[in-house]
Amino acid sequence: MDSKRTPNGPVSDEIEGDENTILIRRTLRSGQKFYYNGNVIIMGDVNPGAQVAATGNIIVMGQMRGVVHAGAEGDEAAMVMAFRLLPTQLRIANHITRPPDDEVPSSTVPEIARIKNGVVTIESYPTGLDRVFR
Amino acid sequence: MGEVIVVTSGKGGVGKTTTTANLGTGLAQLGYKVSLVDADIGLRNLDVVLGLENRIVYDITDVTGGHCRMRQALIKDKRYDGLFLLPAAQTKDKSAVNPDQMKVLCEDLRQEFDFVIIDCPAGIEQGFRNAIAGADRAIVVTTPEVSAVRDADRIVGLLEAAELRDPKLIVNRVRYKMVKAGDMMSIDDIIDILAIDLLGVVPEDEMVVITTNRGEPVVSDDRCRSGAAYRNIVRRITGEQVPLLSLDEGGFMGKIRRMIGFK
Ligand SMILES: Nc1ncnc2c1ncn2[C@@H]1O[C@H](COP(=O)(O)OP(=O)(O)O)[C@@H](O)[C@H]1O
Ligand SMILES: [Mg+2]
Numbered sequence: 001m002d003s004k005r006t007p008n009g010p011v012s013d014e015i016e017g018d019e020n021t022i023l024i025r026r027t028l029r030s031g032q033k034f035y036y037n038g039n040v041i042i043m044g045d046v047n048p049g050a051q052v053a054a055t056g057n058i059i060v061m062g063q064m065r066g067v068v069h070a071g072a073e074g075d076e077a078a079m080v081m082a083f084r085l086l087p088t089q090l091r092i093a094n095h096i097t098r099p100p101d102d103e104v105p106s107s108t109v110p111e112i113a114r115i116k117n118g119v120v121t122i123e124s125y126p127t128g129l130d131r132v133f134r
Numbered sequence: 135m136g137e138v139i140v141v142t143s144g145k146g147g148v149g150k151t152t153t154t155a156n157l158g159t160g161l162a163q164l165g166y167k168v169s170l171v172d173a174d175i176g177l178r179n180l181d182v183v184l185g186l187e188n189r190i191v192y193d194i195t196d197v198t199g200g201h202c203r204m205r206q207a208l209i210k211d212k213r214y215d216g217l218f219l220l221p222a223a224q225t226k227d228k229s230a231v232n233p234d235q236m237k238v239l240c241e242d243l244r245q246e247f248d249f250v251i252i253d254c255p256a257g258i259e260q261g262f263r264n265a266i267a268g269a270d271r272a273i274v275v276t277t278p279e280v281s282a283v284r285d286a287d288r289i290v291g292l293l294e295a296a297e298l299r300d301p302k303l304i305v306n307r308v309r310y311k312m313v314k315a316g317d318m319m320s321i322d323d324i325i326d327i328l329a330i331d332l333l334g335v336v337p338e339d340e341m342v343v344i345t346t347n348r349g350e351p352v353v354s355d356d357r358c359r360s361g362a363a364y365r366n367i368v369r370r371i372t373g374e375q376v377p378l379l380s381l382d383e384g385g386f387m388g389k390i391r392r393m394i395g396f397k
Contacts, residue, residue, distance in 0.1 A: 027329060028291075029291030030284050030285070030288040031288040031291060045327075045329065048284060049287065065327075
């Protein structure tokens, strides 16, 4: 792995981030759409009626209630993570899912959605805190 | 110099005109000079709600088109000396007014009035853009229904894009029994999505319909809860900190941490 220079000068090696990530510091409201070639991090909510799509991963530091599409150009390794994952519809690559009709959606912990064994799977996102306070 | 406030909602029939009439009347009761502007071109009805229909000679398009002076078009209210209405036109041509003309109109009105309140048409097209063009602040009205809240959210996004920040929310037609039974969205549910400050909550009340049909806004009626709710909203608009109406059923708005004044 190549060494990289941090802004302060010292060399940082070992860790390499994903290029091409955008930070959105607001809430996407009904009728608003966002598409990005790369990864998206949203500091805010994605409200019902809003849409976010990215060729890479999507992380929502808030409530994800709209339509979300990670790996929009076919990347099956892409994932969606949200503090509260309550999407109207969730797509990864060409897999399209929606919550079951007979279930009141609820989400109380951060969750992550990704493709496992060919199906979209949603699991709670293990934060370090869970391990400490268990 | 007065403040220009636009009352919007996205969805029709949720109570914009009712709200505009009540806030205007309530502010005039407190002694403020208020002008109400009906920006719902083609579907005017603020004049009817105020019982002023039979006094209309000129309308908003006569003013923007230079066919009359502002003073000639403004109609003085029957009851309150400080309250005036600029009626909408009944023309079908919604492009009769444009945003630049509205800005000029609002500037003129704010020279003479403490508050200019604009009743916005439903929708997100030209009529909406006209109504918000000259405003300093926005009030968003919704009912506790998923579709109305969705439209309100869309409006908040469009207001933000138009640099009208920090809109305030009025939730209208709340039925406490239904909320308690879990059959209606609670105020918490709505705030959870819209994430804007709550200006007030108005209960569903048949007195609103009765007083509207009489052409006398319910805010003047001391006996009913909806009138009290509007009076509280009026005081918040003037900058007072007024707690939310204590409702007999109590406790359904537990998560709301703070009530805000308007200024
Ligand atoms: N709090 C309320 N309780 C009962 N009826 C109401 C209430 N608010 C509004 N209404 C009624 O709802 C209808 C639509 O209200 P209106 O103010 O004309 O909506 P908008 O201007 O948004 O289209 C009117 O008939 C009005 O009397
Ligand atoms: Mg109306």
